[in-house]
Amino acid sequence: MTSKAYALEASHLTKSFGALKAVDDVSFSVYQGEIFGFLGPNGAGKTTTLRMLTGLLTPDDGRVAIQGFDLQTSLVKAKMQMGVIPEVGTIYVDLTAEQNLALTGRYYGLSRERIAQRTKELLSALGLYDRRADRVRTYSKGMRQRISFACAIIHEPSVLFMDEPTEGLDVQSRRLLIDMVLELNRKGCTIFLTTHNIEEANALCQRVAIINKGRLVALDRPETLRSSFEKTQSVEVSFDPPLDGDALCGGHVSKVETSGDKFILYTDDLHGTIEYVTDIARQRGVRILSLRTRGPSLEEAFVMLTESTSRGCVIND
Amino acid sequence: MRGIAVTTEKNMRIYYRKAPVVIFGLLFPLFMFVAFFIGRELEIELFFPAFLAMTLFFTSSSVGPLITPWEKQARTFERLLSYPITVGTLVLGDMAAGMLFGAAISVLVLLVGVAFVGVGISSIVLFLAALILGAICFASMGVLLAAPASSSPSNIMMLSSLIRFPLIFISGIFIPLGELEGLRLATSYASPLTYLVDAMNHAAGGPTSMPVVVDIAVLTAVSAVFLMAATAIHKRSLMKGL
Numbered sequence: 001m002t003s004k005a006y007a008l009e010a011s012h013l014t015k016s017f018g019a020l021k022a023v024d025d026v027s028f029s030v031y032q033g034e035i036f037g038f039l040g041p042n043g044a045g046k047t048t049t050l051r052m053l054t055g056l057l058t059p060d061d062g063r064v065a066i067q068g069f070d071l072q073t074s075l076v077k078a079k080m081q082m083g084v085i086p087e088v089g090t091i092y093v094d095l096t097a098e099q100n101l102a103l104t105g106r107y108y109g110l111s112r113e114r115i116a117q118r119t120k121e122l123l124s125a126l127g128l129y130d131r132r133a134d135r136v137r138t139y140s141k142g143m144r145q146r147i148s149f150a151c152a153i154i155h156e157p158s159v160l161f162m163d164e165p166t167e168g169l170d171v172q173s174r175r176l177l178i179d180m181v182l183e184l185n186r187k188g189c190t191i192f193l194t195t196h197n198i199e200e201a202n203a204l205c206q207r208v209a210i211i212n213k214g215r216l217v218a219l220d221r222p223e224t225l226r227s228s229f230e231k232t233q234s235v236e237v238s239f240d241p242p243l244d245g246d247a248l249c250g251g252h253v254s255k256v257e258t259s260g261d262k263f264i265l266y267t268d269d270l271h272g273t274i275e276y277v278t279d280i281a282r283q284r285g286v287r288i289l290s291l292r293t294r295g296p297s298l299e300e301a302f303v304m305l306t307e308s309t310s311r312g313c314v315i316n317d
Numbered sequence: 318m319r320g321i322a323v324t325t326e327k328n329m330r331i332y333y334r335k336a337p338v339v340i341f342g343l344l345f346p347l348f349m350f351v352a353f354f355i356g357r358e359l360e361i362e363l364f365f366p367a368f369l370a371m372t373l374f375f376t377s378s379s380v381g382p383l384i385t386p387w388e389k390q391a392r393t394f395e396r397l398l399s400y401p402i403t404v405g406t407l408v409l410g411d412m413a414a415g416m417l418f419g420a421a422i423s424v425l426v427l428l429v430g431v432a433f434v435g436v437g438i439s440s441i442v443l444f445l446a447a448l449i450l451g452a453i454c455f456a457s458m459g460v461l462l463a464a465p466a467s468s469s470p471s472n473i474m475m476l477s478s479l480i481r482f483p484l485i486f487i488s489g490i491f492i493p494l495g496e497l498e499g500l501r502l503a504t505s506y507a508s509p510l511t512y513l514v515d516a517m518n519h520a521a522g523g524p525t526s527m528p529v530v531v532d533i534a535v536l537t538a539v540s541a542v543f544l545m546a547a548t549a550i551h552k553r554s555l556m557k558g559l
């Protein structure tokens with residue numbers, strides 16, 4: 001047994017598929033009762049990591065403990081503590097909502113009475129009690145996702161894993177799901193969720209780990225990470241006659257990229273940068289041909305976090 | 318134990334009704350029966366034990382190959398794996414579903430045989446032993462066939478038919494073992510189905526060619542090998558096609 005302060009401990013997780021290192025030496029811990037976000041672009045290794053955390057995939061290297069149970073030595077005990085909503089995993093469409101819940105409940109060893117009680121509770125809360133005897137085949141995507149969620153928590157897990165849970169959901173289902181997650185968390189359940197949505201991670205999570213190309217590049221509170229994202233706003237500008245990129249370094253500009261005859265100036269202050277650009281144009285006597293602002297970019301944030309050593313202005317051609 | 322029972326029940330609820338199980342498990346042996354026995358001057362009582370063995374073989378091996386590929390294609394497999402069970406539990410649950418399917422249908426066929434054809438069973442105990450062992454053995458074979466699967470049920474059903482079909486011709490069903498010689502006899506000894514046919518003949522008082530102890534021993538050993546191989550291969554190809 002390891003410390004009970006952590007609901008989940010992962011150390012040096014590594015997994016390769018052929019020559020590709022999908023997850024590379026990833027270590028982190030999640031506190032009891034925390035909502036922990038795992039943020040990264042597509043193909044970053046989020047699903048692979050989650051599969052190793054839930055015991056589906058055996059890591060090439062590294063260890064995982066859930067509530068102190070090591071996955072290698074106490075897999076079934078560790079799994080009893082978890083609820084899992086896989087990225088694309090669905091429930092059985094040939095069974096009714098009730099049957100799906102009962103099946104899951106029995107896998108976790110719940111009694112018949114307990115299953116009946118939980119089924120009523122959950123289906124009522126999710127607004128599907130009237131449809132309980134219908135086959136899931138006839139449900140909409142949002143309804144299936146709700147049943148899927150109910151299945152994952154019927155045994156009241158102490159850690160809930162969700163792989164991009166709100167992906168592709170309509171606004172109403174998304175709202176309902178988030179409320180349920182928050183409610184569950186209030187009751188003490190630790191939540192581990194993956195997402196590629198910055199806003200969602202910021203709004204929901206107490207701490208966020210950022211993964212890119214299989215490597216953990218940051219782990220912090222969302223407020224702290226927000227400044228990293230704000231640095232990735234940009235102004236796209238072109239001049240006539242063309243200017244040299246060096247001339248644009250300064251002010252709030254942290255990085256200059258050229259793309260054709262345009263410059264992309266990364267900054268945490270759009271307003272200041274626009275004023276700065278117009279000042280330069282006036283000083284040099286050149287005309288601004290085009291000017292466009294762009295919001296924060298997740299991809300760019302990952303690049304910046306990965307090469308976070310560089311301070312000041314960098315010019316990339 | 319609980320995991321095995323729940324898995325079995327899930328499989329029974331969902332997969333017994335799937336078209337490939339009905340086609341390859343029920344219609345196939347019926348078709349074979351019609352094609353080979355009806356309209357020929359064969360004594361049906363004499364061949365009934367062999368036919369029963371064939372039915373048990375087809376029915377019990379028809380559920381296993383379907384389950385895992387189907388679950389992978391329907392994307393229910395990943396969630397199933399997250400439940401507190403091991404691969405061994407899943408393999409046994411899939412096997413049990415096939416075994417119960419095969420045993421139930423075969424008992425039904427036997428009852429029809431007794432009622433309409435006048436088939437006699439000389440040793441009920443032996444018959445039950447052969448039934449259960451045969452069902453376990455070929456249900457395990459079914460699960461083994463699904464083991465390398467990715468996510469294409471139809472491919473696996475084809476493959477499993479290709480493997481199952483030839484077995485019925487080399488297992489002393491249409492031609493009793495006593496009439497075979499040399500290479501053909503040797504091939505028959507290599508088919509596990511031969512021993513089930515022989516055991517059924519023991520139970521029904523038909524023509525046999527080996528001591529019943531040998532039949533029982535071979536079926537038990539082959540079941541164990543199938544189950545172990547199925548578990549090992551399933552473990553390796555668990556995440557294939559997810």
Ligand SMILES: Nc1ncnc2c1ncn2[C@@H]1O[C@H](COP(=O)(O)OP(=O)(O)O)[C@@H](O)[C@H]1O
Nearest residue numbers: 017022040041042043044045046047048049556
């Ligand atoms: N079973 C697999 N076989 C081969 N490559 C895989 C497999 N699973 C994932 N990958 C690769 O590993 C990388 C990480 O994938 P994944 O963990 O699914 O990313 P994410 O969930 O962050 O989008 C991707 O490049 C993906 O193509």
Ligand SMILES: [Mg+2]
Nearest residue numbers: 046047048087
């Ligand atoms: Mg993913």
